[in-house]
Amino acid sequence: MTETICINVNGEEFTATVPPRTQLAEVLRDHLHLTGTHLGCEQGVCGACTVMMDGRPVRSCITFAGHCDGATIQTIEGGDDPLGQMLTEAFSRHHALQCGFCTPGMLATSRDILTRFSNPDEALVRHELSGNICRCTGYQGIVAAIMDVGSQIDTCDQTRTDDIRRAAFTPFEPEENLNAAPDPATAGSVVQDKDWTVITRSFGLNHPVxxxxxxxxxxxxxxxxxxxxxxxxxxxxTFSGAIEVSFGPIKARFGGKGTYANNLQSRKGHLSGSGADKNGQSNVRGELHYDIVKKTEDTSTVDVEFRFNVQGVLAQFNRPELVTGFVDFLLQRFVANCNSVLSGGTATSEHKIGAFSLAVAVIKSWFKRRKT
Structure with a gap:
């Protein structure tokens, strides 16, 4: 079974007949020989395959080609408009690449940033780049290049600015999901403390303290x-146990040991432990502190602080941008399970942290932070 699609790539019309499961990246690389679009993780995580489709950045490795029929695509090979030229020159000037593997996706994301924000500061640029991974540069040169071009656009004459803005892509706004489940966390943060990722959250349970x-x-x-x-x-x-994670092709089962202590008078407790994936590819250390507070006669508030460090294949989970979505995903299910168990029921039978539901949570969390 095949399907025929027609797409406009870098200003030229192309027709391709492909199987339904074919990804956009395959069409660009294998059919059109536009190998500037790079494939890294092939899970939509690293950002190396990012291209622009109808004015929006997309991960071409997880975008079905069949969904692109009639779309307008721009790849790194077509970035010769004024804004693309300015970014390319700035990347070279600020030494914003070493091996160059992430560069096509970085440039696509960079132009999207400069289309949506006028002269962004460093904090904003770093936040917007959090979905693109670079293993070489440390990001400093990339950030400097984007800020350099942003300042040029902001200070150049109006005619030149209008030309650049017209040549750039049309920004988009995420639609609010009115049916989304409420976020169980009422307050909290995710920050880096040296090698540790530190999470604080506060959430309520509909049961007596x-x-x-x-x-x-x-x-x-x-x-x-x-x-x-x-x-x-x-x-x-002490305790011993395990936790399973499934994220695309990465599957891990962490087995380990830990200690715990509880104080009945203050209703505070803590756990600490460490473990390793059975395949020896990842290691994790963690500490959990919790404080249970009476809210009303029939409701309680739980304040938690969780510190952890992951090394190995799953080390990307140390990144605050990804952790925020992961925590929201986990908390929603944890709170639902706690309320169920406290009501005399049972916890869900879900045994692993799956890729799809986790990816949805990460995207929702990113959109939520963008609106605040």
Whole structure:
């Protein structure tokens, strides 16, 4: 079974007949021989394959070619308009590339940034680049190049500015999902503290504080509420167990040991532990502190601080931009499971943290931060 698509690439019309599961990146590279679009992770994570489609940046490695029928695509080979030329020159001037593998995607994202923001500052540029991974440069030259072009656009004469803006792509605004489930976290942050990623959150449970404390102080019981977690053995001060993660082709099962302590009077507790993937590709260390507070007679608030460090294949989960979406995903299911168990029910049977639901949570979290 095949389908025929017609797309405009860099100003030229092309027709291709491909199987339904063919990705846009395959069409660009294998059919049109535009190999400037690079394939890295092939999961939509690294950003190397980013191209512009109808004025929007897309990951061509996870975009079905069939969905692109009638679309206008611009790749690195077609970036010879005024803004593209300015960015290319600035990247060279500021030494914003070394191996060059990420550069096509970086340039696509860079022009999208400068189309939507006038003369952005460093913090904004770094935030907007968080979806593009560079293993070589440390990002300093890339950030400097974007800010350089931003200042040129902002200070050049109006005619030149209008020409650049017209040549650039049309920005887009995400649509609000009115049916989305409410975010269980009412406050919190995700920050880097040297090698550690530190997460703080506060969320509510619709049950009395005593019942909530009984749940949290029982390691085996509360672990059943965490997607992918299981506890094998618990003593008065230690525990052993595992947690499973599935993210595209990356599948890991962390097994490890830890310690815990609870204070009934203050209703505070903490856990700490470490573990390794059974295949030896990743290691994780973590510390969890929680404080359970009475809100009303029938409701409670839980304040948590979680510190962790991941090394190896899954080290990308140390990045705050990705962690925020991951935490929101995990909290939503954890709170639902806790309320279910406290009501006499059972936790969901979901055993692993899956790629699709996690990816949706990350995207939703990114859109939410963009609006605030």
């Amino acid at each position: 005593g019942d909530v404390w009984d749940l949290f102080s029982d390691v085996s019981r509360v672990a059943s509420c965490v997607p992918g977690a299981s506890v094998a053995e618990v003593t008065e001060e």
